[in-house]
Amino acid sequence: MNIQWYPGHMTKAKRAMKEDMKLIDLIIELVDARVPLGSRNPDIDDLGAGKARMVLLNKSDLADEKINGQWVEYFINQGFQVVKVNCKTGDGLKQIGAAVQDACKEKIERDRRRGIQNRPIRAMVVGIPNVGKSTFINAFAKKACAKTGNKPGVTKGNQWIRLNKTLELLDTPGILWPKFEDQQVGLHLAFIGSINDEILNKEELALELIQLLSRNYPKALAERYQIEKPAAPLTAGESHLILKEIARVRACLLKGGELDTAKAAAIVLEDFRSGRLGRITLEQPCREGGELPKEDQG
Ligand code: G4P
DSSP, rough: OBOOOOOOOOHHHHHHHHEEEEEEEEEEEEEEEEEETTSTTTTTTHHHSSSSSEEEEEEESSSSSHHHHHHHHHHHTTTOOOEEEEEEBBBTTTGHHHHHHHHHHHHHHHHTTOOOOOOEEEEEEEEEEESSSSHHHHHHHHHHHHHOOOOOOOOSSSSSEEEEEEEEEEEEEOOOBBOOOOOHHHHHHHHHHOOOGGGOHHHHHHHHHHHHHHHHHHHHHHHHHHHOOOOSOHHHHHHHHHHHHHHHHOOBTTTTSOOHHHHHHHHHHHHHHHHOOOOOOOOOOSSSTOOGGGGGGO
């Protein structure tokens, strides 16, 4: 499956981000805990050179908890402040305030030496589509403002959100880069729903997901759909048979009684995206995009 993606507004958004970099102290980067590297914008390290950095490992509730810990360690070793969060429930958000102060301690100290007091930290929030950026901003703004009694102020004309006296957030559009050097990354982003499903062949995508799950989390499919545990590696034909089996179990039928594999494919993708197939991580820190070691297999 070849995934290509050419959003027209890409260059403009990148240019805007470069301009905005001049205004900020800190970059808060949301990544999807199931694909922490693949869901990072590869331009951000260049664009944000010299800025304080923070990674929010979001949707951590959908990812393998053991591997979440490994990713936290990985990003700390890369010099980031890291907070593992679930923006949907608000888990982890409380730790962000202290992490922001830590990430910006040099700036705070510099301000102090110059006699500048209480200048708010200005943070740019970045993340690819569907990573949970809006959910984060809403949940975090509520929390930050609840404490101080402030109301988040959104300044008209730009995307600055003033949370309180110490922190201002700059929201940026969620953008995807024009092409994936690594098709595996494209696939992972399609699995997690960051690429518009309309440009994808959902059935092919589900077959790829079945292949991957049968390798790394074979129990996931067997337990969810009450089918036999697949024996990896699957051939294309075998994955198709599994999809048909899922269609049969879920009574996905076309008018003439034929199995509706397109519907079954949509079910598999939705079950994965919502966590109903279990907590699944697609990428591991030591071998990016690689297989999980045997002992981690479900
Ligand atoms: P975006 O602005 O980055 O594009 O993403 P957005 O906040 O719209 O979030 C995309 C989807 O991810 C939403 O689900 C949201 O609820 C979900 N989400 C965000 N953070 C988390 C998290 O930490 N854990 C989980 N499990 N889900 C998260 P949706 O189905 O599109 O909407 P809804 O039905 O949940 O409202």
